[in-house]
Amino acid sequence: MALEQATSPVLSWQVHPARERWKAALLAAAVIAIAAWLVAELMEQPAWGLFAAAVLVVGCNRFFFPTTYELTTDGIIARYPLKTIRYQWPELRRFVYDQTGGFLSPRARRSFLDEYRGMSLLFGRGDNAALIIQEIRSRMPKEAIVREVTQRKARVAGVERSEPPDSSAEHITRGAPLRSDPSHPHRKEPTCGG
Numbered sequence: 001m002a003l004e005q006a007t008s009p010v011l012s013w014q015v016h017p018a019r020e021r022w023k024a025a026l027l028a029a030a031v032i033a034i035a036a037w038l039v040a041e042l043m044e045q046p047a048w049g050l051f052a053a054a055v056l057v058v059g060c061n062r063f064f065f066p067t068t069y070e071l072t073t074d075g076i077i078a079r080y081p082l083k084t085i086r087y088q089w090p091e092l093r094r095f096v097y098d099q100t101g102g103f104l105s106p107r108a109r110r111s112f113l114d115e116y117r118g119m120s121l122l123f124g125r126g127d128n129a130a131l132i133i134q135e136i137r138s139r140m141p142k143e144a145i146v147r148e149v150t151q152r153k154a155r156v157a158g159v160e161r162s163e164p165p166d167s168s169a170e171h172i173t174r175g176a177p178l179r180s181d182p183s184h185p186h187r188k189e190p191t192c193g194g
Contacts, residue, residue, distance in 0.1 A: 015124035
């Protein structure tokens, strides 16, 4: 990750998850190659295999290709591989983050629209997360919700999940126990014949 601070109050950095997690990138490339080969064999046309590979790579574009972020005095810009998102600081109402990344939203409360209206941030590897978080926090409007999410592992139905320390935080939905969980209050034992 490269971090630059220019003479004007601008902070920019670039993340490339595939480069930072090369083993995961190799695994993803192998899965894509196998899926493309299977599609080519099933459709009996190599072109369909190439098409399948292209669709999978485009679907994982933020992993395979670098993303550049810029903090300016006016706002924040994220240059993703297939699009650019810009927000002015007064537009932003929520910043939820941990040491690996964060989420900026123009909505004060969590919503199903977050996926379409917010901006996901990755801080990348290195010691730059604290500087980036401090810069974003200092530029957020005073009425904005700014929360740090700490990682606490919880075992829920045999699956590890990360939960916030504050269960009343509206920006994170706690993992509900699965019906197969014996401690679930509405769990019903299977019966024979009905």
